[in-house]
Amino acid sequence: MKYKAYEKIYHLMLLPGVIFLFIFSVIPMFGVVIAFQDFKIGRGIADSEWIGLENFLYLFELPDGRTIFYNTVYISAMKLIAGLIVPLAFAILLNELRLVMLKRWVQTVVYLPHFLSWVILANVFTEMLSLGGIVNRVVKWFGGEPVMFLASNKWFPFILVASDIWKDFGFSAIVYLAALAGINPALYEAAEMDGASRVKQLWYISLPSLAPTVALLATLGIGHILNAGFDQVFNLYNPLVYESGDIIDTYVYRVGLVQAQYGFATAVGLLKSVIGFVLIIVSYRLAYKYANYRIF
Numbered sequence: 001m002k003y004k005a006y007e008k009i010y011h012l013m014l015l016p017g018v019i020f021l022f023i024f025s026v027i028p029m030f031g032v033v034i035a036f037q038d039f040k041i042g043r044g045i046a047d048s049e050w051i052g053l054e055n056f057l058y059l060f061e062l063p064d065g066r067t068i069f070y071n072t073v074y075i076s077a078m079k080l081i082a083g084l085i086v087p088l089a090f091a092i093l094l095n096e097l098r099l100v101m102l103k104r105w106v107q108t109v110v111y112l113p114h115f116l117s118w119v120i121l122a123n124v125f126t127e128m129l130s131l132g133g134i135v136n137r138v139v140k141w142f143g144g145e146p147v148m149f150l151a152s153n154k155w156f157p158f159i160l161v162a163s164d165i166w167k168d169f170g171f172s173a174i175v176y177l178a179a180l181a182g183i184n185p186a187l188y189e190a191a192e193m194d195g196a197s198r199v200k201q202l203w204y205i206s207l208p209s210l211a212p213t214v215a216l217l218a219t220l221g222i223g224h225i226l227n228a229g230f231d232q233v234f235n236l237y238n239p240l241v242y243e244s245g246d247i248i249d250t251y252v253y254r255v256g257l258v259q260a261q262y263g264f265a266t267a268v269g270l271l272k273s274v275i276g277f278v279l280i281i282v283s284y285r286l287a288y289k290y291a292n293y294r295i296f
Contacts, residue, residue, distance in 0.1 A: 031045075031266070032266060032270050033045060034262055034263045034266050035055055035056075035263060035266040035267040035269075035270045036050060036051065036052055036055070036263075036267075037049060037050055037051060037263050038054075038263060039262045039263035039266075041260070041262065048263075051263075055263050055264045055266075055267035056267050056271060058264065059264070059267060059268055059271070064251065065268075067243065067246065068247060068248050068251045068268075069248065071157075071244060071245065071246055071247050072225075072226055072228045072248045073225060073226070074157065075157055075160055075161065075228040075229075075233075075245075075247060076224070076225045076226065076227065076228040076229075077225065078158075078161045079160075079161050079164050079165070079228070079229070080221040080222075080225065082161055082165050083164075083165060083168070083169070083221070084214060084217060084218055084221075086165050086169045087168075087169045087170075087172035087173040087175075087176060088173075088176050088210065088214065090110070090169055090170070090173045091176035091180060092176070092180070092202065094106060094107065094173065094177065095177065095180045095206075096198065107170070109170075110169065110170025110171075110173075111170045111171055113166060113167045113168070113170070114167060114168050114170065114171035117231070118231040118232045118234075118236075119231075121163065121167060121235075122232075122235030122236050125150075125159070125236065126150060126236070129149040129150055129159065130150075131146050131148060135149065150236065150237075150238065150241070151238065151240040151241060152241070153241055153243050153244035153245075154244075156236075156237070156241040156245045157244050159236070160228075160232060160233065160236065160245065163232065163236070164229060164232060175213060175217065176210060176213065179209065179210050180209075182209075183206065183209045187205050188201055188205060191204070191205060215287075215290050216287050219283045219284075219286040219287040219290065220283055220284075220287055221283075222279055222282065222283040222286070223276070223279045223280035223281075223282070223283035224276070224279075224280075225276075226248060226272050226275060226276045227249075228247040228248075228249070229247075230247070230249035230253070233245055233246075233247055233249075233250050234249075234250050234253065237250065248269075248272045251268065252265045252268050252269045252272075253265075255268070256269075
């Protein structure tokens with residue numbers, strides 16, 4: 001195949017990105033060897049003692065190990081399910097609006113939270129859910145007792161899911177709105193001529209047309225089931241809710257950087273990466289099989 005001159009320019013444009021990835025993503029991967037060492041920062045990698053799989057075995061013996069894996073999968077699964085249903089419902093409702101100005105205004109308003117960091121939102125939610133916050137005022141107004149939501153293991157996982165959905169459902173709906181825009185208008189016109197109501201058009205045209213998109217997003221989401229959202233959890237949780245809110249990423253942070261158990265923290269992170277890699281391969285194959293999605 002003849003090599004075209006302009007392709008050389010494209011490949012040169014890739015070079016800075018490749019160098020960046022090599023320096024900050026590939027080279028640091030050699031550090032995973034400390035997962036198999038009793039790593040002492042004063043001795044370095046070369047002189048630290050090799051202990052094989054002891055760090056991994058120690059993780060499985062700890063009650064914390066089971067807790068963090070359960071919390072991670074539980075929170076992430078709830079986010080995945082709610083993250084499919086809420087944006088889908090919102091996109092369908094928004095698509096039914098006939099007032100264009102109102103439709104654009106709603107879209108703009110719901111997009112905004114996506115661009116706010118969890119540092120800002122965590123302070124907002126902490127204030128809203130405090131004993132003197134607006135949520136507890138409403139609870140007391142209905143005759144209930146104030147609740148320390150961010151200190152309750154019962155409520156904390158649901159607060160994580162609800163706040164995550166509130167932040168991103170508007171932005172996630174873009175995919176569904178694009179899919180709805182791609183449906184052939186002739187299908188709706190034919191349905192109207194046959195006397196189909198808006199509900200029947202939704203049930204027999206819109207939802208079947210959105211099904212491949214939902215299947216694709218669901219299967220790709222399985223590959224990220226072990227990413228429950230470090231930024232969000234780290235900014236919202238506290239020691240009182242470690243039992244229900246501590247996930248793999250926050251545990252690695254506390255054990256590695258706060259308690260200085262570098263080898264053990266690396267082992268936990270490495271195990272998560274290996275499982276995540278397998279899940280990504282599985283989800284990619286599922287997406288190819290059921291949604292005809294492929295990159296290569």
